[in-house]
Amino acid sequence: MPPIVLSIPFFLFLGAINLLDSLIGLIVVYIVLLMPIAVWIMVDFFNKVPREIDETALIDGCNPYQAFFKVVLPNSIPGLIVAGMFCIIFGWIDFFFAFILTFTEVQLLPVKIVALNSSITPWWSLSASALVSVAPLIIVAFIVERYLSKGNLSGAIK
Amino acid sequence: MMNLVAENLSYKPDEQFHLNEVSFNFKKGNIYTILGRTLSGKTTLLKTIAGLLTPDSGAMRFEDKDFLKVPVWERNIAMVYQQFINYPHLNVFENVAFPLKQRKVDDKEISDVVLNSLKSVGLEGYENRKIQELSGGQQQRVSLARSLVKNAKILLLDEPLVNLDYKLREQLREEFKNIFSQGLSEESIVIFSTTDPREAMELNGEVIVLDEGKVLQVGPAKEIFENPKTLKVAEISNDPPMNILQANMDSNKIKFEGIEVDVPNHLNNVKDKNFNLGIRASNIELSDNGFEFEVELAEISGSETLLHLKRGNAKIITSIEEVMNFNIHDKVKLNFNIDKVYAFNEEGILASSPFGGSYV
Numbered sequence: 001m002p003p004i005v006l007s008i009p010f011f012l013f014l015g016a017i018n019l020l021d022s023l024i025g026l027i028v029v030y031i032v033l034l035m036p037i038a039v040w041i042m043v044d045f046f047n048k049v050p051r052e053i054d055e056t057a058l059i060d061g062c063n064p065y066q067a068f069f070k071v072v073l074p075n076s077i078p079g080l081i082v083a084g085m086f087c088i089i090f091g092w093i094d095f096f097f098a099f100i101l102t103f104t105e106v107q108l109l110p111v112k113i114v115a116l117n118s119s120i121t122p123w124w125s126l127s128a129s130a131l132v133s134v135a136p137l138i139i140v141a142f143i144v145e146r147y148l149s150k151g152n153l154s155g156a157i158k
Numbered sequence: 159m160m161n162l163v164a165e166n167l168s169y170k171p172d173e174q175f176h177l178n179e180v181s182f183n184f185k186k187g188n189i190y191t192i193l194g195r196t197l198s199g200k201t202t203l204l205k206t207i208a209g210l211l212t213p214d215s216g217a218m219r220f221e222d223k224d225f226l227k228v229p230v231w232e233r234n235i236a237m238v239y240q241q242f243i244n245y246p247h248l249n250v251f252e253n254v255a256f257p258l259k260q261r262k263v264d265d266k267e268i269s270d271v272v273l274n275s276l277k278s279v280g281l282e283g284y285e286n287r288k289i290q291e292l293s294g295g296q297q298q299r300v301s302l303a304r305s306l307v308k309n310a311k312i313l314l315l316d317e318p319l320v321n322l323d324y325k326l327r328e329q330l331r332e333e334f335k336n337i338f339s340q341g342l343s344e345e346s347i348v349i350f351s352t353t354d355p356r357e358a359m360e361l362n363g364e365v366i367v368l369d370e371g372k373v374l375q376v377g378p379a380k381e382i383f384e385n386p387k388t389l390k391v392a393e394i395s396n397d398p399p400m401n402i403l404q405a406n407m408d409s410n411k412i413k414f415e416g417i418e419v420d421v422p423n424h425l426n427n428v429k430d431k432n433f434n435l436g437i438r439a440s441n442i443e444l445s446d447n448g449f450e451f452e453v454e455l456a457e458i459s460g461s462e463t464l465l466h467l468k469r470g471n472a473k474i475i476t477s478i479e480e481v482m483n484f485n486i487h488d489k490v491k492l493n494f495n496i497d498k499v500y501a502f503n504e505e506g507i508l509a510s511s512p513f514g515g516s517y518v
Contacts, residue, residue: 052243055210058230059237060304061260074247 006033007100014101021105029101030091037090038083045079046072081144092137109133160221161185162207162312162347167216169202169371176202177213178371186311187344189363191379192351195394199371200351201240204314207349209233220312236305237314240321242297244289244304250276251285253300257308275303278337295326306337315350319357331357355395359383367391385515389434389506398439398464400500401474405435412496415472417449419496427516428501428509436500439464442476445493456484465490 010029011020019025049072057067073080098108107115113129162184169177176199184190192200205211207218209230218225225233236257244253254272263271276282279299289297298318305313318334319327338348338361352358358365358379365382367374374394375387386392392400405414407428410421414435451467451474458464463478467490476492484490501509508517 050241050243052239052241053245055208055230056237056239056243056245056301058210059208059233059235060257060308061231063229063231066260071245071247075245077247 003096007097010097011100020101021103023106026098026101026106026108029097030087030094033097034087034090038087041083041086042076042079045076045082048079049075085140085144088140089137093134162218162220162225164207164218165216167203167206167213167218169206169211169213175199175371177206177216180216180368180371180373182366182373182376184347184349186347189338189348189350189361191358191361191363191365192349192368193353193355193358193365193382193394194351194368195353198368200353200368201316202371203368204237204316204349204351207312208235208237208314233312234308234310235312235314236308236310238298238301238305238316238318240317242294242301242321244297244300246289248289249285250281250287250289250292250300253289254304254307257304271307272303275307278306279303279333295322295330298322298330302337309346311346313346313348315348317351317353320353331360335361355383355397358395365395367394369394381515384513385508385511386500387508387517389436389502392436392500392502392508396438398475398477401437401439401442401476402502403435403437403472403474404432406432415470417469419494422497422499422512424497424512424514425499425501425510428503430503430509432504433509434502434504434506436502437474437494438498439475439477441495441498442474442492443495444478445491448491448493450489450491453484453486453488453490455486456482467492 014020014025014029017025019028053071053075054067057071058064062070093110094108095110095114098111099114102108102111110133113126113133116126116129163182165181167177167180168175178199180199180203182190192203194200202211206213209225209228212226245256248256251272254275255268258268258271273282273285276285279302281296281299281303284292284296289300292300298321302318305315315334319330322330334350348363350357350361350363362379364376365379366376367382369390375382375391382391382395386395386400389402392402403414405412407413407421407425407430411418412421412425412435449469451469453465454468454473455466456463457466458481461479461481463480463482463484465476465478465484467474467476498512500511503509503518508515510516
């Protein structure tokens with residue numbers, strides 16, 4: 001579904017609850033957009049945790065919630081990182097919703113950079129700011145990469 | 159009533175019964191072995207006792223409580239799986255300490271108990287290792303240690319040795335026996351499932367023979383071995399399986415496949431004319447003036463040779479206590495130790511055994 005279809009209901013909805021042009025409004029919108037994808041990624045990782053580990057946790061005295069938080073979740077860290085990265089990247093580079101749902105009070109980086117694009121600003125300062133805007137993502141990717149390869153389930157069942 | 163008692167447990171998730179009217183009465187301080195082939199319902203039974211499965215019908219009581227209503231995490235049980243199950247995100251020490259932490263035992267005590275238990279399974283000095291760094295046998299020891307620290311009232315072992323290599327299996331089986339004989343409190347019930355009759359005999363507890371979800375026979379290991387109630391039990395409780403031959407009896411001769419032998423004393427009371435003759439592989443030996451059989455397959459295992467033989471319609475397996483080479487279609491001569499044969503009637507029920515048992 002093209003995002004533009006969602007933009008009108010989101011605009012009306014945020015307008016109705018007075019959250020247009022605010023950070024909280026944007027956060028709500030991004031949660032709605034990204035949650036299904038995060039769930040979809042995590043389900044796959046949870047399914048990879050062997051059922052027997054789950055059962056052993058129950059036998060060892062965990063109730064189902066404790067089994068989830070103490071055993072299943074720590075073994076799904078790579079999944080959490082993948083889902084987290086995905087959400088961060090999509091949230092960070094989104095232009096469309098940030099452009100439509102904010103005006104003056106709040107402006108996200110992509111919108112700001114596009115706004116720089118005028119005959120007065122030279123092209124090199126435009127590309128410099130674009131580079132600076134993706135720098136945090138690159139740094140996060142480097143930090144996270146180590147954890148991605150570290151957390152694996154080998155040795156759970158041999 | 160302090161025993162673990164089950165009545166008519168049935169579980170039928172699909173077309174086939176996984177448990178079919180299983181009843182038992184397990185007393186504290188004893189070891190019980192569930193013997194059965196793969197898919198006989200052993201794991202289902204253990205999972206039902208653990209509470210991971212709810213049977214379709216039947217009742218189970220333990221310490222005056224309706225055990226089926228107690229959730230898994232309050233049952234105070236321990237279970238060792240066939241696969242080596244450990245928590246991969248924790249190191250060896252933390253793995254073993256996990257159930258104690260869950261019970262909020264204080265740290266000092268946890269550390270003592272865990273180190274002790276690691277020592278008893280021979281993993282001293284491995285506390286800080288990661289699970290992934292251990293070999294299969296060591297991983298299985300970690301899960302055994304984890305199940306022992308809990309001092310659980312019911313200890314379930316689901317074919318714990320099956321995924322280990324031969325040497326380790328022998329070694330760990332010995333250790334099991336030691337741990338059970340010394341470390342076990344009068345308060346706990348050990349339930350051990352296995353496909354290997356030798357394991358069942360060696361643990362020397364009460365044996366429950368299970369097949370297709372049904373309990374076929376319950377009794378001390380020795381009794382199951384000496385007087386198997388039916389042909390099925392004889393098949394399951396012997397490795398290699400007991401040889402079964404169609405035979406008929408005439409006045410004082412037993413005839414099968416053109417072979418005639420005198421009727422041994424213990425078969426005199428068998429009334430049926432036609433019956434199934436059961437002979438253990440270990441009671442058949444090579445002999446120059448024996449009966450001729452044709453070799454179908456010869457396998458050398460360890461220090462033994464297993465021979466699969468044929469004569470007419472009869473197929474038998476025998477083991478020879480030395481390594482010998484045979485070719486397919488070789489002719490060998492065999493003698494039967496006729497004093498050690500079993501007779502099962504046509505319905506497959508034990509009619510006479512060399513140890514005096516009979517269920518007819």
